[in-house]
Amino acid sequence: MLILLALALNSVIRNEAFEWDVVVSYFATVSVLRGLWLTLWLTAVVMVLGFSLGALLAVLRLSGNPVLQAVSWGYVWLFRSTPILVQLLFWFNIGALYPQILGVNTVTLMGPVTIAVIGLTLHEAAYAAEVVRGGILSVERGQIEAAQSLGLGPWRRFRRIVLPQAMRSIVPPAGNMLIGTLKGTSIVSIIAVQDLLYSVQLVYHRTYQVIPLLLVATIWYALVTSLLSIGQRYVERYYARGTAGAR
Template sequence: MSATLAKAPAPPPPPSPSAGDPAGPVLRIVPARRTGQWTSAAAVLVLGGLGLYSVVTNRAFQWDVVGDYFTSTAVLRGLGLTLWLTAVVMALGFALGTLLAVLRLSANPVLRLVSRGYVWFFRSTPILVQLLFWFNIGALYPTVLGVATVNLLGPVSVAVIGLTLHEAAYAAEVVRGGILSVDRGQIEAAQSLGLGRRRRFTRIVLPQAMRSIVPPAGNMLIGTLKGTSIVSVIAVQDLLYSVQLVYHRTYQVVPLLLVATLWYVAVTTVLGVGQHYVERHYARGTEAGR
């Protein structure tokens, strides 16, 4: 009988009390401590506040002069020319860039080579060098078709031509990348439905390509707005050149530069907000558009 008891299986252990059992231990969820993150965030806020306080209270910035010239006639006239120049250059640049992108995607090797050579050349030379070449075009070609180039191209015309040709090289790559981002199956499906090339491009390719085109195009727009300040070297009276004319007369360099800086910040902020909503419009139906 003792041998039988020795071979009998041992009884199962008693069940452990569950978390919901009032008699058992209560499990507490303790959030992870992020001491380092909070400390660094507090340090950044303190340093940012001290920097802002020093800028506001530093009399050397002459904020009263900034307020006097912020909406002056000369500054607003320069701002208007800057905005006009940005709009014209972006419109012409993307029109030419779209044409270059289509040529780059063409089956004709000569057209592809021309487009690639254009993009290579204008992306390889600084925009300042291009503007100076166009500004001195009269030394190379005094007359074109019997017209004197010195009288034909003024500073504003040189700025439009130089900036447009420069922007078109980058716009071509932006548009080409957007077109290539469209799934090839979409185009083949449109071909199977008998849609023509123009309708395929406007109804199928372009709406989907805009999701990839809009973000870099928005960055180009903001970059072009700030990049127009370079035309001041050829005496185009944009925003920067206008404030330079003032501080060359009054010797108040810092407050006048602050005037230009604040206007650039304000306009780029508005453009950034507009870019956000345009991106959401073309991203409808995707995660980014929610």
């Protein structure tokens, strides 16, 4: 196995078709770094908004109100049942349905970046809702009842009992979602958002150096996801240590 890996690595390094000199020359150019920054910004905004909306949907689903439960279930079903690409294209063409929103031209109001944030957030929230709901359900009912018997109010019960224990179940899938969202933002290139992928596409459409420019994007994605994976590991260990201490 090691021999095959070494041979493959040697082939990649020595193959002139990869044009490694081109990779190096474009790796940290202004356009690529701007695209990387937009990718990171999109990831952060979508995760914050997506999990905020997802937490609300999870609370609605766990409420005793059948109407609120139905609304939450319907939302999750709809956005998990349709591909993110279809959703993005729908929002991109929303002006055909509503030429104006609040008296403002829809195309002016909703540019490509705004559409990317809306589309990715609504999609992310459907999955975040299930992650948060699963985390809350993982907390033993007896502990909540014990806290209630001690006179703790709903907010204190949630903050001191439910949330710390739910985080043990929420963090691992949330970390995976963060990494998936980072890579998933590349789909916004289809609506001309100049993220990392679209930035290298603009270059290779001009220079026809497709492979080396795709390698630039690949290396950046690999570097960032590796850093996020390391961070996820430490966060998981932190909550695991808290669990061990509690025991």
